Amino acid sequence: MFEADPGLIIWTWICFITLVGLLAKFAYKPIVAMIESRAISIKEELESSEKARQDAEALLVQYQSQLDEGRAEVQKMIEEGRSVGEKLKREIVDKAAEESKELVKKAQEEIEREKKKALMELQEQVAELSVQVASKMISETLQQKDHEKLIENALAQVKEDYAKTQ
Amino acid sequence: MAEAGGGAAIDPLHHFEVHPIVEFHVGGLDLSITQPVLWMFIATVATFGLLTFVAATLKRYPKGLQNFIEMIIDFLREELVINVIGKEGKGWFPLIATLFLFILSCNLMGLIPGSFTPTSNINVTAALAILVFFCVQGAGIRKYGFVGYFKAFIPSGVPTWILPVMLPIEFISLFAKPFSLAVRLFANMMAGHMVILVFLSMIILFKSVFVTPLPVIGVIIMYAFEIFVALIQAYIFSVLTASYLSDALHMEH
Numbered sequence: 430m431f432e433a434d435p436g437l438i439i440w441t442w443i444c445f446i447t448l449v450g451l452l453a454k455f456a457y458k459p460i461v462a463m464i465e466s467r468a469i470s471i472k473e474e475l476e477s478s479e480k481a482r483q484d485a486e487a488l489l490v491q492y493q494s495q496l497d498e499g500r501a502e503v504q505k506m507i508e509e510g511r512s513v514g515e516k517l518k519r520e521i522v523d524k525a526a527e528e529s530k531e532l533v534k535k536a537q538e539e540i541e542r543e544k545k546k547a548l549m550e551l552q553e554q555v556a557e558l559s560v561q562v563a564s565k566m567i568s569e570t571l572q573q574k575d576h577e578k579l580i581e582n583a584l585a586q587v588k589e590d591y592a593k594t595q
Numbered sequence: 596m597a598e599a600g601g602g603a604a605i606d607p608l609h610h611f612e613v614h615p616i617v618e619f620h621v622g623g624l625d626l627s628i629t630q631p632v633l634w635m636f637i638a639t640v641a642t643f644g645l646l647t648f649v650a651a652t653l654k655r656y657p658k659g660l661q662n663f664i665e666m667i668i669d670f671l672r673e674e675l676v677i678n679v680i681g682k683e684g685k686g687w688f689p690l691i692a693t694l695f696l697f698i699l700s701c702n703l704m705g706l707i708p709g710s711f712t713p714t715s716n717i718n719v720t721a722a723l724a725i726l727v728f729f730c731v732q733g734a735g736i737r738k739y740g741f742v743g744y745f746k747a748f749i750p751s752g753v754p755t756w757i758l759p760v761m762l763p764i765e766f767i768s769l770f771a772k773p774f775s776l777a778v779r780l781f782a783n784m785m786a787g788h789m790v791i792l793v794f795l796s797m798i799i800l801f802k803s804v805f806v807t808p809l810p811v812i813g814v815i816i817m818y819a820f821e822i823f824v825a826l827i828q829a830y831i832f833s834v835l836t837a838s839y840l841s842d843a844l845h846m847e848h
Binding site: 433434435436437438439440441442444445446447448449451452453455456457458459460461463464467 | 613624625626627628629631632635636638639642643646647649650651653655664665668669672688689690692693694696697713716718719721722723725726
C-alpha cells in the first residue's frame, strides 16, 4: 500500500492527461461557450426589456400630458363657446327689443300723420264747401226757405263727410 | 494474517493490497493492469462519457443532467478559477476542472461494492500531486522567468543573516504543498473505507444476529458520509491547486 509503484503512477498520468485533453476539447469548450453565449443573450434581453420599459414609461408620460392638454383645450373651447353664445343671445334680445320699440314708434307717428292729414283734408273740404255755399248765395237770389234748405244741405253734407273720415 | 471468518482477527488493510489483473511489462517497468488501474480506467471513461454526452446534446434551454453538469462547470470556472486565480487563470481551467472531476469519480468508484478506490492508493494521489507541482512551477517560471521566479521566494528587504533560516523553510514549504495534497486525499479515502471495513468485520467477529444491526447502521451512515467526503476531498484538491497556481502567478504579493 505504501510501496512505490511506478507503473501505477505512470497509468495515473496517462489517464489524467488524456482526460484533460479530451475534456478540454470535447466537453469544456462547448459547455463553456454555451454558458457564456447564454449569459450574453440573457444580459442583452434584460437590457432590451429594460429599455423597452423605459420607452413605454416615457410614452405614457407623453400621452398623459397630451391628454391633459387636450382636456384643458376642450374645457377652454366650451367656456369660450358658452360666453360667445351668451353675448350673442344678449345682443339679439337687445336688438329685437330696440327694433320693436322703433316699430311701435314709427306706427304711432304714421297714425299721427294720417290723422293730421285727414283733418287738414276735412278743413279744406269745409272751406271749399263754405266757398261754394257763399257763391251759390251770391249768384242766386234765394228765398229764406231756400237759404235754410241750402244751409241744411250743406251741414248734412259736412256731417256725412265727417262721419266718413271718422 | 488470519483468513476471513477465522474468528481471531481480520485485517482491514488486506483490502488495499494491489494485485495485478493483467501482467504487462515494458522494459524493466511493471505496467501491469492492477485493480486501481482498472477502476481508474472505468472512472476516466465514465467521466469522459458523461461530459461528452452532455456537451454533444447541449440545449439552449438546459434541464436535468445538462443543468447539473453546467452548474458544476460554471462553479469550477467562476469560484475555483476566476475567483481564486483571476482572469489570467482561465487557461488553467481544464486542469483544475479535470482534477475535480477525475478525483471525484475515482472517489465515487470506491462506493461500488467490490471495487477498488484508486485514490486510496498513495501512488495515484502522489502522481496527481507531482503533476500539480510541475504545473505550478511551470506557470511561475513562464510568467516571471526562471531566475525571476525563484528570486521572488526571497522577499526584498529581508536582512541577509536571516536567509540561511528562510531559504530552507521556503524550500521545505515548496515540497510540503504537493506532499500534503497527496497524503490528504489518500488518507481520507483510505480511512473512510477502512471504517466501513471495520464495521463489516464486526459482523463476522461477533457472530451474533443481535449485534449485527449495529454495524449495518454504522456502515449505512459511513456510506452516506463517504459520498460527502468524496465530494469534499475532490473540491479541496482542486481548490488548493488553484490557490497554489494563484500564488505562483502573483509573486509580487
